[in-house]
Amino acid sequence: MCQASGVLSLDAVSFSLAEGSFCALQGASGAGKSTLLSLLGGQITPTQGRVFIDGHLLNPNTLARLRPQIGQVYQDHRLVRQASVLANIAAGLAPTLPLWRALTQSFPAPVKARAARLLEALGLEPTLLLRPASTLSGGQAQRVGIARALMAKPRLVLADEPVASLDPQTARLTLSVLADFAREHHATVICALHQPELVATFATHTLNLDQGRLVSTASHAGIMAA
Amino acid sequence: MSVPASFRPFLFALGTVLMLALLAFSAQRMDLGRISTSAANILTGQSDNRPAIADQFWPLQLETREEWTARSADTANLPAFTHIETQIVQERQLDPETLRTVTANVHRTSLVHPFGYALDVAAKMLESIEIAIWGTLLAVCLGLPLALLRASAIGLPAPIRSASRMICAALRAVPELLVALILVAAIGFGPPAGILALGFHAAGFLGRFFADAMEDADQKPVGALRATGAGRLVTFAMAIVPQVRGPFASSTLYILDRNVRMAAVIGIVGAGGIGQELKGRIDMYDYGHVTTIVIAIFIVVLALDEIAVRLRRHT
Numbered sequence: 379m380c381q382a383s384g385v386l387s388l389d390a391v392s393f394s395l396a397e398g399s400f401c402a403l404q405g406a407s408g409a410g411k412s413t414l415l416s417l418l419g420g421q422i423t424p425t426q427g428r429v430f431i432d433g434h435l436l437n438p439n440t441l442a443r444l445r446p447q448i449g450q451v452y453q454d455h456r457l458v459r460q461a462s463v464l465a466n467i468a469a470g471l472a473p474t475l476p477l478w479r480a481l482t483q484s485f486p487a488p489v490k491a492r493a494a495r496l497l498e499a500l501g502l503e504p505t506l507l508l509r510p511a512s513t514l515s516g517g518q519a520q521r522v523g524i525a526r527a528l529m530a531k532p533r534l535v536l537a538d539e540p541v542a543s544l545d546p547q548t549a550r551l552t553l554s555v556l557a558d559f560a561r562e563h564h565a566t567v568i569c570a571l572h573q574p575e576l577v578a579t580f581a582t583h584t585l586n587l588d589q590g591r592l593v594s595t596a597s598h599a600g601i602m603a604a
Numbered sequence: 605m606s607v608p609a610s611f612r613p614f615l616f617a618l619g620t621v622l623m624l625a626l627l628a629f630s631a632q633r634m635d636l637g638r639i640s641t642s643a644a645n646i647l648t649g650q651s652d653n654r655p656a657i658a659d660q661f662w663p664l665q666l667e668t669r670e671e672w673t674a675r676s677a678d679t680a681n682l683p684a685f686t687h688i689e690t691q692i693v694q695e696r697q698l699d700p701e702t703l704r705t706v707t708a709n710v711h712r713t714s715l716v717h718p719f720g721y722a723l724d725v726a727a728k729m730l731e732s733i734e735i736a737i738w739g740t741l742l743a744v745c746l747g748l749p750l751a752l753l754r755a756s757a758i759g760l761p762a763p764i765r766s767a768s769r770m771i772c773a774a775l776r777a778v779p780e781l782l783v784a785l786i787l788v789a790a791i792g793f794g795p796p797a798g799i800l801a802l803g804f805h806a807a808g809f810l811g812r813f814f815a816d817a818m819e820d821a822d823q824k825p826v827g828a829l830r831a832t833g834a835g836r837l838v839t840f841a842m843a844i845v846p847q848v849r850g851p852f853a854s855s856t857l858y859i860l861d862r863n864v865r866m867a868a869v870i871g872i873v874g875a876g877g878i879g880q881e882l883k884g885r886i887d888m889y890d891y892g893h894v895t896t897i898v899i900a901i902f903i904v905v906l907a908l909d910e911i912a913v914r915l916r917r918h919t
Contacts, residue, residue: 419831420831421827421831442833445830445831445832445833446832446833448831449832450828450831450832452824452828454824456824456825456827456828457825457828458822458825458842458843458846458847459822459847460846460847460849460850461842461846465842465846469825469828469829469832469834469842469843470832471832472829472832472833472834472838472839472842473832473833473834473835473838475834475838475842477837477838477841480837480838480841480842481841481845483842483846526828530832
């Protein structure tokens with residue numbers, strides 16, 4: 379359901395993924411993983427080639443409509459440090475929030491409940507919701523960033539090394555949350571991931587990039603079933 | 605233009621000599637010599653052509669007196685904290701028979717309010733603080749929209765943004781004292797002129813400070829918020845507002861601090877508050893009163909400083 383092809387920093391990258399799949403993006407630093415994720419998220423527009431999400435062409439005109447369908451997890455978290463954890467997670471629902479709620483940072487009960495559930499699933503205490511994001515550790519901030527991306531139940535989740543600052547056990551838990559999300563909501567997760575054992579456990583597909591080229595793809599649907 | 609390296613010390617020496625010559629010329633024009641002679645006169649209490657005023661500043665004036673006649677009120681029923689004092693003062697009178705002025709000892713009874721003038725000064729000081737608070741409110745109300753107009757996070761067209769920047773610069777460029785002078789002429793003596801003068805000038809500062817705070821904010825969350833599909837205003841509210849709340853509060857506190865000090869000054873041109881009282885007392889050579897006022901200003905500024913430091917710790 380996702381197709382991408384491009385040139386320059388990315389060349390001859392063409393693939394499609396079915397909904398519900400968990401795709402691991404592999405490759406050395408500078409191979410173009412982040413560029414590919416930015417391309418899919420609409421942060422950069424391809425000079426050549428096209429991206430389709432759910433059959434819709436992603437371009438500057440359709441970007442505004444497609445954005446709520448895409449949840450993004452950043453390597454550097456990109457949280458508002460001065461705002462509460464709750465406000466940071468609720469930011470995932472920003473397009474649906476009225477301005478006064480955004481200004482006063484008062485969120486409806488269902489939003490709070492969902493944020494608490496997501497935090498708990500990611501192995502964090504719901505009491506964390508009221509703390510300012512500046513007090514979080516790197517691993518906590520990363521999981522808050524993931525909760526923000528999943529908040530709006532997107533069709534596509536783009537995660538740039540979402541477990542980089544997590545210990546192996548927490549990394550496992552976090553990836554299983556992403557994988558469960560993909561299965562339950564028929565969403566697609568594309569995730570830059572380095573650790574081979576995690577890829578082996580969670581990925582239904584892998585894409586290997588090398589110097590901007592797609593060198594191999596693989597499907598391991600069997601792993602998930604096992 | 606390049607100068608040979610061997611030539612540079614010579615140029616430097618020439619420049620220094622020229623600068624010193626200019627300063628010496630200017631010192632003559634500024635009558636700098638008087639500073640040292642005046643200082644000596646004040647310290648020794650001597651003066652060549654004007655009375656030394658150093659002694660007159662002390663003691664400071666705290667009380668007020670009103671003339672007391674037996675008719676005025678019941679002696680047993682004085683207002684609280686007051687007492688009656690009778691002084692013998694020397695008065696020059698016209699002797700009706702000889703038609704000459706004579707010096708006579710006169711008993712003068714007066715009702716003394718021991719802290720009457722201190723209370724008057726406190727009331728005037730409060731007026732100055734009120735002027736400063738209203739001026740700060742006005743500055744926030746004008747400065748915030750000006751800052752929002754030029755903020756890149758809001759993203760208005762370039763002409764509007766530079767217009768806002770120019771208005772801020774213009775407001776900052778005109779000193780409060782000048783604005784107050786003009787406004788006193790336009791709308792009359794008293795606090796309204798002071799409030800407007802402080803408000804306009806400080807709005808230029810706050811417009812700048814608020815805009816700088818928004819530009820200094822971390823832009824990464826802005827990108828993250830936009831990526832969720834949120835509109836500009838909601839993105840601004842969720843990504844920028846939490847970041848600038850602290851800087852906004854501390855620059856507003858700074859402006860309030862500054863306005864309290866300036867409110868005391870602009871009173872001198874008639875814009876209400878303690879400055880107006882100060883100017884009046886200086887004009888009447890009531891230097892004891894002046895000392896009281898200066899001490900009052902000193903206490904308020906010190907207290908304000910302390911409060912500002914404590915409040916900033918919370919922002």
